[in-house]
Amino acid sequence: MSPRKVEDEDLRFSCELDETIFNDTGKHYVRISVISKAGREKLSKVSVTVGDGGKTENKPTAVTDIVQLTENSKDSPIKFARNKFEFTLPKGTCSEDPKQALILLISVFKSDPSTNKGVKVSGANFDIYPRSVAPLAKLDGKHQELYLHDGLITFTRTLKEEGIQVHAGKTRFSACLEWVREIEEDKPEKAAEENDDKEKSEDEVKDKEEPKEEKDKKTEEEPKKEEDKEKEEDKDLESPRRIGGHTGRGNTVAKAGHVEVLIIVHAASLLPKLPDGAIPKPYVIGRGKGKSKFHGQSDPRVTHASLRPCLAPSWEELVIVEIKTKDVKKEAVHLLIVDEYTKAVLLEYELALAYLKPFHQYHLDLVQVSN
Structure with missing residues (x-):
């Protein structure tokens, strides 16, 4: 068409x-x-x-x-x-x-x-x-x-x-x-459908002529193949890294000597591809300036990875970054978009805490400026 x-x-x-x-x-x-x-x-x-x-x-x-x-x-x-x-x-x-x-x-x-x-x-x-x-x-x-x-x-x-x-x-x-106007079917498509029907009829005739033992053997194998296929599809939907996924929180105050920065990560668009040209499976990490160790699925600093590779993922998840009170004026929150498979950092953003007011909401569109 x-x-x-x-x-x-x-x-x-x-x-x-x-x-x-x-x-x-x-x-x-x-x-x-x-x-x-x-x-x-x-x-x-x-x-x-x-x-x-x-x-x-x-x-x-x-x-x-x-x-x-x-x-x-x-x-x-x-x-x-x-x-x-x-x-x-x-x-x-x-x-x-x-x-x-x-x-x-x-x-x-x-x-x-x-x-x-x-x-x-x-x-x-x-x-x-x-x-x-x-x-x-x-x-x-x-x-x-x-x-x-x-x-x-x-x-x-x-x-x-x-x-x-x-x-x-x-x-x-x-x-x-x-x-508004519905799609009109082309003649080549109709011909292809007729060929499919013809092949289906030939397969039905062949199926009738097939020996009973071979037919029973195939009938046993087909459900097994379908079951294996379903398992593979389910496996594809599962993300090995189902970290985070927080949409809310239980407590309302940070622990003594610390402040918390709550960030709702909505979505991203136009993400870069991996160096080999592959499409990434992105997730987001929130942390301070120093490197941090993460603690599995209960860690509130990490979102889940997208279900499938994409360049425009959506998360709608809460990321909580904890900073020591004495370091607030010199600290910054780093948001990293990372590929699940290679752990390559696709993009990184830095938010200096000195510019943020406590108990204040900010709506930000973070843009990566290319050199």
């Missing part, structure tokens, strides 16, 4: 906000908007449908329902009733040109009790098209979906005085971009 062009066809973008957490009290709602770097004119024919079988409106934006959060519920997952959105993107809306990129703007609003109007408090963005990180779009003409995405999206807000972004909540977010 020849590649299809997004500029020449209608597309459908669907997204869903599943479990959502906000770090603040009050009445909250989320506005979902499709925006284009090329301007609003590009979105004049975009329509949206909220929910399954809902009313379709000719506009590029929609809102969820309102949820009330209290001190007891503000850090607990909630689910909106209006949480599914389907945007129809007419021909010409999407483009391969980054200057005409299509972006989903996820804005969190909080109702102001004095005016009863919504005030934007945090938000996040998602690149609809084109995409420069995983999941990348498939334009080979063999898939109905250009891409499928499922993961966590973090809401951030900017502190006015400090001018930095901090974590304000998160949501389990899924998205799908697909062609």
Whole structure:
């Protein structure tokens, strides 16, 4: 099949906000908007449908329902009733040109009790098209979906005085971009299917003519082969190094004479390959300046390794680094992304503790600058 062009066809973008957490009290709602770097004119024919079988409106934006959060519920997952959105993107809306990129703007609003109007408090963005990180779009003409995405999206807000972004909540977010026109089967593919059916019939005839003893022998061997295959697949899913995997903690204070730095490692993208060109199975280590010994699966300084080799892993795990109080001003937290098999360090980042405030949340995008 020849590649299809997004500029020449209608597309459908669907997204869903599943479990959502906000770090603040009050009445909250989320506005979902499709925006284009090329301007609003590009979105004049975009329509949206909220929910399954809902009313379709000719506009590029929609809102969820309102949820009330209290001190007891503000850090607990909630689910909106209006949480599914389907945007129809007419021909010409999407483009391969980054200057005409299509972006989903996820804005969190909080109702102001004095005016009863919504005030934007945090938000996040998602690149609809084109995409420069995983999941990348498939334009080979063999898939109905250009891409499928499922993961966590973090809401951030900017502190006015400090001018930095901090974590304000998160949501389990899924998205799908697909062609409206269904894939048409090519004649060569139909011919191939007919050949497969013909070969299958010949195998069935051959099976009937086969001696009973040989047939029974094969029947005994086949389940064994299937069982061995399943074991190999299970083994492939297991990571020999299942260290860390911490998503929370039991205690709330560090031990005497020490401070703790808690780091939620979300994901990485565009990781380098190994020197031999192989794809790594990355995991993250957090430590101070000195070298440390790690203590197996109970060690809170290490995440698990990705299930399969990849260059855009996702962890969503808590790494806890312990530093002596007397060394705080001169110490730094080192985050290392390491390959599970070769133990080669793919990337390393250093965060000087002297610049961090106690009990303060920071949302950081760590970038490795190439020489």
